[in-house]
Amino acid sequence: MIGYIRGEAIATTKNTANRTLLILEAGGLGYEIQILPRAIAQLPALGDTVKIFTHVHMRDDVPYLYGFVSMAERDLFRQLTAVSGIGNQLAMSLLDTLNLAELVQAIVTGNSRLLSQAPGVGKKTAERISLELRTKLAEWRSQAHLDDAPTAGITPALREDVEMTLLALGYSVEETIQAIGAIAIESEVRESSDSEVWIKSAIAWLSRNT
Numbered sequence: 001m002i003g004y005i006r007g008e009a010i011a012t013t014k015n016t017a018n019r020t021l022l023i024l025e026a027g028g029l030g031y032e033i034q035i036l037p038r039a040i041a042q043l044p045a046l047g048d049t050v051k052i053f054t055h056v057h058m059r060d061d062v063p064y065l066y067g068f069v070s071m072a073e074r075d076l077f078r079q080l081t082a083v084s085g086i087g088n089q090l091a092m093s094l095l096d097t098l099n100l101a102e103l104v105q106a107i108v109t110g111n112s113r114l115l116s117q118a119p120g121v122g123k124k125t126a127e128r129i130s131l132e133l134r135t136k137l138a139e140w141r142s143q144a145h146l147d148d149a150p151t152a153g154i155t156p157a158l159r160e161d162v163e164m165t166l167l168a169l170g171y172s173v174e175e176t177i178q179a180i181g182a183i184a185i186e187s188e189v190r191e192s193s194d195s196e197v198w199i200k201s202a203i204a205w206l207s208r209n210t
Contacts, residue, residue, distance in 0.1 A: 033067035036096040109156035
């Protein structure tokens with residue numbers, strides 16, 4: 001098992017299946033590693049040294065490498081693929097749609113509608129992921145220091161209502177999560193259980209910051 005590879009970032013490219021690949025040279029070998037599309041922005045400049053945490057999947061006796069910028073992200077990928085019916089590409093889709101803390105939060109709170117924003121993930125699949133992983137990830141999140149402290153005051157039902165309203169208005173998942181995190185520190189919003197208060201505050205924040 002290859003835990004990580006440290007080497008020179010040579011290139012990023014797309015293969016015929018439109019998957020994002022990083023070419024990493026280490027020890028005289030060029031490793032072709034599938035990474036999350038959003039990970040490109042987190043990589044150093046080409047030619048610089050980078051450390052990529054890896055998962056090796058064997059198919060037809062051919063090794064395929066999946067790469068992640070953090071060990072926690074790699075570990076969550078492995079937990080997702082352990083769920084019945086969740087393959088490598090579906091796990092990559094989930095990790096690319098939501099960042100680590102957001103994905104864990106959605107699974108732990110059973111927010112199937114937010115999980116369903118990932119391409120290829122339907123409602124039943126999202127519910128199965130939450131059912132199988134929520135208890136395990138609630139514990140793992142605490143150990144990995146991924147607790148959602150800024151939005152701890154919002155109930156799961158209220159959060160889901162706000163998220164789905166903002167998504168229906170055309171805001172992206174990333175914008176939605178950022179807005180909720182930003183307004184959750186405002187005392188007037190945090191102490192309110194009225195979804196309209198949260199939604200109006202989130203829209204106001206987004207109009208100022210996007």
